[in-house]
Amino acid sequence: MKPFAYVNAANEKDAVAALSKEYEKALPIGGGQDLLARLKDYVTQPDRVVNVKNLDATVTRVGGGLRIGSAMRMVDVAEHADIGRMYPAVAAAAIEVGTPQIRNQGTVGGNVNQRPRCWYFRNEEFVCYKKGGNRCFTPEGENQFHAIFGDGPSYIVHPSSLAVPFVAYDATFRLLSPRGERMVKAADYFTMPTKENVQRENVLEPDELLTHVILPAPGSLKSGHYEVRYKTSHDWPIAFATVLLTMNGSTVAGARVVMGAVAPVPWRAQAAEKALAGKAVTPQTAVAAAEAALQGAEPLSRNAYKVQVAKTAVERAILQAAGLPIA
Ligand SMILES: Cc1cc2nc3c(=O)[nH]c(=O)nc-3n(C[C@H](O)[C@H](O)[C@H](O)COP(=O)(O)OP(=O)(O)OC[C@H]3O[C@@H](n4cnc5c(N)ncnc54)[C@H](O)[C@@H]3O)c2cc1C
Numbered sequence: 001m002k003p004f005a006y007v008n009a010a011n012e013k014d015a016v017a018a019l020s021k022e023y024e025k026a027l028p029i030g031g032g033q034d035l036l037a038r039l040k041d042y043v044t045q046p047d048r049v050v051n052v053k054n055l056d057a058t059v060t061r062v063g064g065g066l067r068i069g070s071a072m073r074m075v076d077v078a079e080h081a082d083i084g085r086m087y088p089a090v091a092a093a094a095i096e097v098g099t100p101q102i103r104n105q106g107t108v109g110g111n112v113n114q115r116p117r118c119w120y121f122r123n124e125e126f127v128c129y130k131k132g133g134n135r136c137f138t139p140e141g142e143n144q145f146h147a148i149f150g151d152g153p154s155y156i157v158h159p160s161s162l163a164v165p166f167v168a169y170d171a172t173f174r175l176l177s178p179r180g181e182r183m184v185k186a187a188d189y190f191t192m193p194t195k196e197n198v199q200r201e202n203v204l205e206p207d208e209l210l211t212h213v214i215l216p217a218p219g220s221l222k223s224g225h226y227e228v229r230y231k232t233s234h235d236w237p238i239a240f241a242t243v244l245l246t247m248n249g250s251t252v253a254g255a256r257v258v259m260g261a262v263a264p265v266p267w268r269a270q271a272a273e274k275a276l277a278g279k280a281v282t283p284q285t286a287v288a289a290a291e292a293a294l295q296g297a298e299p300l301s302r303n304a305y306k307v308q309v310a311k312t313a314v315e316r317a318i319l320q321a322a323g324l325p326i327a
Contacts, residue, residue: 064217
């Protein structure tokens with residue numbers, strides 16, 4: 001890999017001071033599981049790497065919600081009593097990530113900001129849009145794990161499991177740069193690729209850090225989180241869904257349905273939310289909402305199977321949220 005300078009930042013202020021306004025000149029490192037692989041493969045070649053593991057790694061109460069430090073490890077998210085009780089879908093997403101070793105090492109900041117797992121992006125031989133090239137190799141290529149929503153120009157799927165429940169719970173991200181802090185809703189953080197911003201997956205500036213994730217008071221939300229993968233460990237999901245329900249007696253007063261691994265961003269399915277509103281959750285309404293969630297999907301040449309997989313994930317997350325058995 002290309003040699004780089006290493007800055008061991010003592011706190012968030014030192015960390016942002018060591019970043020750079022120039023894109024990818026200096027990059028933060030959390031657990032390093034994504035960044036180190038990209039460095040070794042010459043996909044990313046910064047001059048400076050800034051350790052951000054000394055940033056806040058705790059959970060604090062704010063209002064009726066929680067504030068999670070970005071240096072918190074995924075194993076600690078998965079095992080935290082308040083996170084599990086108040087935001088079960090966040091804990092469920094954390095516990096399904098990779099393997100115990102990956103969860104022991106990976107941080108919240110690294111998970112949310114990890115780069116796509118597209119094999120063309122990860123291979124130095126393929127200079128795709130995301131690396132400043134002039135094409136995406138996916139439409140004519142090996143696209144079985146790529147997006148079924150979004151219509152390009154890049155067909156990556158967002159790789160973060162935590163991002164999906166963060167969007168569903170309407171989390172806010174605290175971002176810090178030498179200019180100060182700003183708060184951005186998780187739903188506004190992740191960006192769809194356009195010709196102009198195809199290299200990025202979010203609104204983070206090159207000299208900004210994600211320092212905290214703030215989850216609002218959960219109220220009496222019921223939640224379901226369902227992931228489908230080829231094997232039960234050591235793999236990313238093929239498709240998954242977080243579903244949050246606000247119940248009024250036995251009917252749904254409000255729903256949030258967000259899918260993962262189907263689009264370049266966590267993909268909110270408002271048609272499914274509408275299909276659930278005012279109805280009792282039954283196996284039939286869950287199937288109808290899942291059908292609605294996948295309306296408008298545009299699979300590529302080799303990934304039409306993902307439409308059914310995503311439907312199953314949505315249907316099962318709805319049943320789980322309603323406390324109904326999954327057939
Ligand atoms: C076999 C395998 C299976 C996996 N399965 C899953 C899965 O199912 N779901 C899933 O979500 N992930 C999965 N992962 C990915 C793994 O969870 C991520 O690599 C990990 O979460 C990244 O965390 P990290 O702290 O190691 O990130 P790092 O490698 O340290 O950082 C990742 C990126 O985020 C940036 N970054 C780090 N911290 C910050 C910050 N505070 N602010 C802004 N930018 C920051 C870095 O510059 C880098 O670009 C899997 C990985 C492997 C190897």
